[in-house]
Amino acid sequence: MSASRRVAGACGRAALAGSLLWGTVAQAAFELNMTPGATAVSRDVYHLHMTIFWICVAIGVVVFGVMFWSIYHHRKSRGAVPAQFHESTAIEIAWTVVPVMILVGMAIPATRTLVAMEDTSNPDLTVKITGYQWKWRYEYLQDGVSFYSNLKTSAQQMHGEAPKGEHYLLEVDKPLVLPVGKKVRLLTTAADVIHSWWVPALAIKKDAIPGFINEVWTRIDTPGTYRGQCAELCGKDHGFMPIVIVALNDADYAKWLADTKASLAAEADSANRTWDRAELMKKGAEVYQTCAACHQANGEGLPGVFPPLVKGKPFSGSEEMLKPLRERGLLAADNTIAAVSVEQQAAVILKGIPGTAMAAFGPQLGDVEVAALLTYIRNSWGNDLGDVVQPAAIKALR
Incomplete structure (x- = not known):
């Protein structure tokens, strides 16, 4: 292959890469803008945003245009002599009145949109x-x-x-x-x-x-x-x-x-009927997804932050963190997770542990969900406690 063909090929590949890159950049830039949205208010916000944007663009073009024109036409090489004047009333009036007019022009549609956004009267x-x-x-x-x-x-x-x-x-x-x-x-x-x-x-x-x-x-x-x-x-x-x-x-x-x-x-x-183990385990796995963010999908917890839910697993942390767990019998003397009763574990889920990250889930979960969650935890990850907790038992504990 001749040198000219190699150069032409390289230029072609560079042009193709450049066009693809430009297309990607242009697409990304387009996606950075606000979207009109799906409501009248969101469209008003979008149009207000674009109106202010183009006003700012126009101001930038005028200001920088005048500045660059002045720099070019009044450069030293052309022998420009700077004007000598002080306290021009006309200029001071102009640079006060013009910005005020621009701000008023921007404030009117902005105020109209803000008032509409705050009008929560007569809802359906x-x-x-x-x-x-x-x-x-x-x-x-x-x-x-x-x-x-x-x-x-x-x-x-x-x-x-x-x-x-x-x-x-x-x-x-x-x-x-x-x-x-x-x-x-x-x-x-x-x-x-x-x-x-x-x-x-x-x-x-x-x-x-x-x-x-x-x-x-x-x-x-x-x-x-x-x-x-x-x-x-x-x-x-x-x-x-x-x-x-x-x-x-x-x-x-x-x-x-x-x-x-x-x-x-x-x-x-459904809280009044008797559930079988398979039903509770399936629903418990679904409910546990809300717990997995802290205690992990495998129940191992996060060392020093969130305790594991697996009996016999060690848990280390500050005394301030471990003390509430010991008081509730959740932690054994050797700082391993204890095999607690259904009632103890249910109390933790329903009422939480004050002073820790364990919130009270009683207001958030129904009796069926708590029963399923307990059944799942007590029969997963090697716990094998064999408990099948019924919603009626949780209802009684509440």
Whole structure:
């Protein structure tokens, strides 16, 4: 091959690589911008953002254009002589009036949008949102429906032991379902630490603060699925607290609401029947996903942070951490995990351990879920205690 052909080939490959790189960069730059979203407010926010952006671009072009033009045409090599003047009233008026006019022009649409965002009057539906470490609780105040929404991504995916799905860390077991075309008032609060309920497609980012109730509203125009996350650093598993909203038309929403009410009623009734071991183990494995973030999928815990759930396993940590475990009989004298009774372990799940990271899950889990969780823990990872805990027993312990 001649040298000219080699050079031509190299240039061609470089041009192709450059075009691909440019396409990638251009695509990434495009995706960095805000999106119009799925509500009138989100579109107003988007248009306001773009309006302010182009105003800033125009200001930049004018200011830097005049500056570079002045530098070029008044350079020393052309013999430019600087003007001699002091306290020009005209210039001072100009650089005061023009910015004020620009700011007023920006403030009018911004104020209009902010007022619209804060108008929560006359809602068609009100939903109370409570943040927990690390899940959300949704309460439909007018319909008597309430449920918790947990991360659905498996611990195996988090630890790289299984392929990550399309919506890794952005999928939940029970999404918030809302009707399209209805004004929905959202009340946000928290049960432990500060969280923040953030859904970009709805232009909503509202803090959830313990002891306070904040409010915001939305009206979704198009059926679909919209995803968000907790936008406040609420703890070590802050990234495992997604938000999923499913918007349905009126008929589908009415069906979902009726099915959910029936499901919740059936779940409440199921606490009165006797469950077999296989049923409890299967459901317990599902419920344990909420525990696996701290105690690990294999029940081994995190040394010095979260104790293992495997009897006989050693656990080391500060005396401040170990003392509450000893007081409840969870830790043996040699600092290994003790084989405690069902009642002791149930008390920990229901009431938590004050002063530690173990929260009270009694308000969050039903009798069936606690019974299934206990059955799963006491018969997994070599515990083999043989217990089959029934929901009726948990109901009595409450």
